[in-house]
Amino acid sequence: MEIAVLIPAYQPDSVLISLVQALHRENFRLIVTDDGSGPAYADIFSALLPYAEVLTCPENRGKGRALKCALRHLAADPQGCRAFITADADGQHTVTDILRVREALLSGSRFVLTTRTLRGKSVPLRSRVGNGLSRFFFSLAAGCFLEDNQSGLRGFSTDCLPWLTEIGGEKYDYEMNVLLYAARQELPITQLPIETVYLDGNQSSHFDPLRDTLRIYRRMLDTARGSVLAWLLHVAAILLLSLTLGWHFFLFSIPLCGAGSAALSYCFNRFLVFRRVRYACGPRMLFGAAVRTSLRLLFCCILHPLGLPLFAAWLIGSVLTVPLEYAYVRLTGPWWSSYALRRS
Template sequence: MKQFAVIIPAYKPDHKCGSLIQQILAAGFQQIIVVDDGSGPQYADFFDSLSPVPEVAVLRHAVNQGKGRALKTAFHYILNQKIPFEGVITVDADGQHLVSDMLKIARKMAEAPDHVVLGARDFKQKDVPFRSRFGNRFTRLLFRLSTGAVLTDTQTGLRGIPGRHLPHLLSVVGERFEYEMNMLAALRSKKIPLAEVPIETVYLEKNKSSHFHPLRDSYHVYKIFLLYGLSGGASFALDIGLYWLFIQLWRSEEPQLFIIFATVAARILSSLFNYYVNRNKVFGQGSRKSFIRYYILAAFIMMMSAGSVHFLYAEWLGRGEIILKVFVDTVLFLFGFVVQRTWVFRKE
C-alpha cells in the first residue's frame, strides 16, 4: 500500500480515531495525513501525540473550516510537498470506515488507475439511521438528475482518488459537506470515470459521532437545487404580479388585446429576472451563449408544456386539465434544472 496516502479530516475526534490510525499503519499504509479542522485546545494533546509518528503528518486549521476545506488542505500539502503517491484514500475520523474496506479501495485503484473509486454502503440494512437513508436517496436523485450518472452512495467519505486529479479538485467549490457532492459532479463534468466498491455499512452509536448538522449542512448540500426552486417561485410571483399590473394599465387602452399584451410583457420581464438570478446566484457561471440557450430552453419548455397537457387531455384522459398541468410542469421544472446546469450555464 506504499503508493497510496490516507487522508483523515478530523474535527473533535474521540478515541476511535487513534485506534483507526494504528490499524491503517498495521495494514501497510505508510503515509497518513490528518487534518485537525479547528478542534480546539482540548484536543491538542491528541494531535500532538501523532506528530512523533514518522508515517503521520498533522496539518492544522486554527478554526473549524469544514470537511471540504480540510480535504483541500491535505491535497495542497501533497502537491506542495511533491509526495510521490499514485493516489489518496479519504477516510472519516469516526471509525465507521473499516481498514479492510480501505484495502478494497486500494486494490480497485490498482486495477483501474484512471477511476475515482467510491466505497458504497448498503442503505437497505435495518440499522441505517433514517436521516442517512433519506439523505442518500435524495442526493442520489439530485445527482442522477444533474449528471445522468447512477450511484449507490453519493455521500460516502471513503474515496480513492488518483493523484493527477487533485489539482482539478482544488478548484471545486464547497468548504463543508457539500464539497463531496460537488466533487462528484465536477468529476462527471470532466468525464472522469467513477467506480463503486461495496463496503461495510457501519453506524456506531446511531451515528452519534457524526458532525453533520442536519439543517446547516443539508442546506449546503442541496443549496443549488433549493435556490433554483426559490428562483422559480420568485419568478412565478413576479410574473403574476406584473400580469395583474399590466392588466390594470392596458384594460381600457387595448380592450381587445390587453390580456395578450399583459401576458407577453409580464413573461418577458419575469424571464429576464429568472435568467439573471439563475446565472448569478443559482449556478454562478455562464457564458455569452447562455442568454440564447436560456431562451431556446424556455421556448422548448413552453411548447412542451402546452403540447403535453393538450395531448394528455384531448387524446387520453379528457379531464383533469389542472392536475395534468401541475404534473407536466413539475416534470419540466426538473428537466429545466438539469438542462440549465449542464448546458445553459455550463463553463465554456
C-alpha cells in the same frame, strides 16, 4: 508510498489513533488535518506524529475546508503518490474497505466511490431519508445515478487534484460538489460496495441534519445554476409561444425550445460554471435531453384533447416527467457507468 490517505478530523477520540496506526502498518502515506479541534485534543494529534503528517487549521471551518487543506498539501508535495483516499476519523471506514479502495486505484480507476447499503434498522432513519432525497435530487441535477452519494470513503488519482482543490464548498457540501463536478466532466466513477458501519447510532458524526442538509442543497443549486437559468429561459419561451401560436405548431415549437434549452445549458455550464474544468457533453447528456423533451411532448399530445392551453399542458407534462426522468436515470445508470469506464 504510492497511495496517500487523507483524514479530516474535528474533536476526534482514540479511535483515530488506532485507525492511523493500522493504516501506517499497511504502508500508506497519512495526512491528518486537525480542523480547529482546540487545545483539549492536542494529545491525540501529538500521538499521531510518529505515523502521519498532521496539518492544523487555526479554527473549525468544516470538513470541506479541512479536505482541501490536505489536498493542497499533497499537491505541493506529492512524494511519488499516484493516488489518494479520503476517509473519516470516527471509525466508520474500516481498514479492510480502505485497502479495497487502494486495490481499485492500483487497478486503474481514477475515481472510486464507495457505497453503503442504507437499509435495515441498524441504519439511522435520518441517514436513510437524507440519502434517499439526495440521490433523487442529485440524479436530476447531474443526469447520472449513484447508489450512495454521501459516503466519505473515496479514492482519486492525483490528476484530479487541480480541480478538487479549486471547487466550492467548505463543509459537507464540498463532497456533493465533488460528485457534481465529476459528473459534468463525465469522469468514470467506479462504485465499490463497502461495509455499513454506524457506531452508537452515528452519534460521533458532526453532521447537522438541518443546517448541513440545507448547505448541500444550496451548493447543488448553485452548481446547477447554468441549467436552472437555461430552464427559466425555456419556460419563458414556451409561455411566449403559447400566447402567440397556441397549439398550432406545438409539434415543432416544443422540440425547438427543448433543443434551445439544452444548447443554452451547455453554454452556461461550459463557459460560466465549469469553465475551470474539462466540461463534457457526451452521449449521456445528449440522450438525457432528448428523453426529457420527448416525454414532455408525449404528455402534451395526451393533454391536447382535454382543451388545456399549451403552456398549462407543457407545465403539467414537465411535472409528470420528473419521476419518469429519475426512473430513466436510475435504470440506465449502470449502462452509462460501464460505457464511461470502457471509453476511459
